[in-house]
Amino acid sequence: MFGLMQDYPLTIDRILEHARHVHSRQRVMTLLPDGSLHTTTYGEMYPRIKRLAKALVKLGVEPGDRVATFAWNTYQHFELYYAIPGAGAVCHTLNLRLFPDQLAYIVNHADDKIVFIDGTLIPLYERFADQTPNVQHYVLMNAPKGVETKLPNVLYYEDLIAGSDDDFEWRSTDERMAAGMCYTSGTTGDPKGALYSHRSTVLHAMAANQMSVLGIGERDVILPVVPMFHVMAWGIPYAAPMAGAALAMPGPHLKPEPLANLIESQRVTIAAGVPTIWNALYQEVKAHARDISCVRSLVVGGSAMPRSLTAAYESELGVNVLHAWGMTEMSPIGTVNILRAEQESLDQEARWDIKASQGIPVFGVEVRIVDEEGRELPWDGQSMGELQVRGPWIIKQYFKRDVAPESFTADGWFRTGDVVTLDPDGLMTIKDRTKDLVKSGGEWISTVELESAIMGHPDVLEAAVIAVPDARWSERPLAAVVARPGSNLTEQAIMEYLSTRVAKFWLPDRVLFVTEIPKTSVGKFDKKTLRRRYAEGELS
Numbered sequence: 001m002f003g004l005m006q007d008y009p010l011t012i013d014r015i016l017e018h019a020r021h022v023h024s025r026q027r028v029m030t031l032l033p034d035g036s037l038h039t040t041t042y043g044e045m046y047p048r049i050k051r052l053a054k055a056l057v058k059l060g061v062e063p064g065d066r067v068a069t070f071a072w073n074t075y076q077h078f079e080l081y082y083a084i085p086g087a088g089a090v091c092h093t094l095n096l097r098l099f100p101d102q103l104a105y106i107v108n109h110a111d112d113k114i115v116f117i118d119g120t121l122i123p124l125y126e127r128f129a130d131q132t133p134n135v136q137h138y139v140l141m142n143a144p145k146g147v148e149t150k151l152p153n154v155l156y157y158e159d160l161i162a163g164s165d166d167d168f169e170w171r172s173t174d175e176r177m178a179a180g181m182c183y184t185s186g187t188t189g190d191p192k193g194a195l196y197s198h199r200s201t202v203l204h205a206m207a208a209n210q211m212s213v214l215g216i217g218e219r220d221v222i223l224p225v226v227p228m229f230h231v232m233a234w235g236i237p238y239a240a241p242m243a244g245a246a247l248a249m250p251g252p253h254l255k256p257e258p259l260a261n262l263i264e265s266q267r268v269t270i271a272a273g274v275p276t277i278w279n280a281l282y283q284e285v286k287a288h289a290r291d292i293s294c295v296r297s298l299v300v301g302g303s304a305m306p307r308s309l310t311a312a313y314e315s316e317l318g319v320n321v322l323h324a325w326g327m328t329e330m331s332p333i334g335t336v337n338i339l340r341a342e343q344e345s346l347d348q349e350a351r352w353d354i355k356a357s358q359g360i361p362v363f364g365v366e367v368r369i370v371d372e373e374g375r376e377l378p379w380d381g382q383s384m385g386e387l388q389v390r391g392p393w394i395i396k397q398y399f400k401r402d403v404a405p406e407s408f409t410a411d412g413w414f415r416t417g418d419v420v421t422l423d424p425d426g427l428m429t430i431k432d433r434t435k436d437l438v439k440s441g442g443e444w445i446s447t448v449e450l451e452s453a454i455m456g457h458p459d460v461l462e463a464a465v466i467a468v469p470d471a472r473w474s475e476r477p478l479a480a481v482v483a484r485p486g487s488n489l490t491e492q493a494i495m496e497y498l499s500t501r502v503a504k505f506w507l508p509d510r511v512l513f514v515t516e517i518p519k520t521s522v523g524k525f526d527k528k529t530l531r532r533r534y535a536e537g538e539l540s
């Protein structure tokens, strides 16, 4: 016998309808390119989004078509997050930090029909526009009429809205329809497309709002520094209006100073981004005595949050750090580090030890670890293996069937490529990625832990560890380190510091001082580039 409750479709338009009725006066602020603050509300955006969706249909957009965005975090980008899926199409966010050739590959692979572009990004797209001949229209946002551009078939965002009306029925009729798409940043190979459905997006947003996940509420002002082209800004543009929270969008202003201004002036309560951003913001706050204590939760993920940075935020700035782990293929939230009640009474040092881990699985994300033969390993906090996941917002296949089928197991789990331990209470700790591990004399060395240990040294700004070939041990760790300007950091000082913190065989064979660690398009340490530079003798 089946239950007798309604089959209510979980479509993205439901989030907007809810916000429009219940949270219509809640604000969405945007730092525009000229530095001024634009303010609108969910209620004001609602008819604009309907007009936009109708305009897309008039332009010939059919259900399932891909419509791309090439844009910063702005209210217009938010409007597109609803208008495109509301028109039955797929909102494909392009990562503007990728190389032109990669971007052209992605636009063509996705077969994008229309591209919405921020005015400041026109020159960036022009660099590869001749390689994307199938795009039918370019719609310019935040750009003056008649702006000079080589892009063909140009339209203007506000013209589209003005020339349309809001008498429009949402075309998102089935929760299984595709709604959004994001390509991986290609850290470990060609970018691959993850195609989110309405259902996966709505369920993910509901999960994000839970108290034991991001805990977003109607009194929050959320600053997504994580770009809207990086896994849908971790789902925040869908979670916030669902919970009735305000948004503070940084636009193109991602430097620490304007971010600190935005936090102070808008009394931001939740800010989300990768560790690189928070490292830079910390330097700014300390150097200029800024007060960001209004932030009650600093959400950090994308790569491991160094323990020392968590300690600095919590003890010096009064900002609670919420360490999370996820992937493009997981919409992205997988685990969140929420301290359990009994851990609240631990001393600070013990709490920071726990917070260096990636947290416990969110309801909806099932996890298991397996060894190289595919055998399941115990949750004992010791056994290291590849993490596999399944759940309603986790990918079952990449966009286009032939892309990386080896990422999925025969019994329907997704292989994350992360090497982790799970403790008996489900606390997950990332040790490495399968492709970054250092195997020395038959033993694994965790580059993630070694990096975190080195970054604990007060004179170290950043550190990345890679494996280099070694005749005796097969591989040995090498550390690339950025020293704090003005310090007299030496290799010996780092070794001494590490000697009481990691096993002896973990000590890097060499420490190379560099001016900067190369970063990927989403701000992670780019070890592929580091390894190549080392192999080509550029680092010595």
Ligand code: ADP
Residues within 6 Å of the ligand: 184, 185, 186, 187, 188, 300, 301, 302, 303, 304, 305, 323, 324, 325, 326, 327, 328, 329, 358, 416, 417, 418, 430, 432, 433, 522, 524
């Ligand atoms: P890409 O795979 O191209 O780097 P993603 O942004 O999807 O793009 O990255 C997902 C990966 O980032 C995870 O598999 C994991 O290796 C890493 N990652 C994400 N969050 C964390 C975290 N909190 N700590 C350590 N690694 C993380």
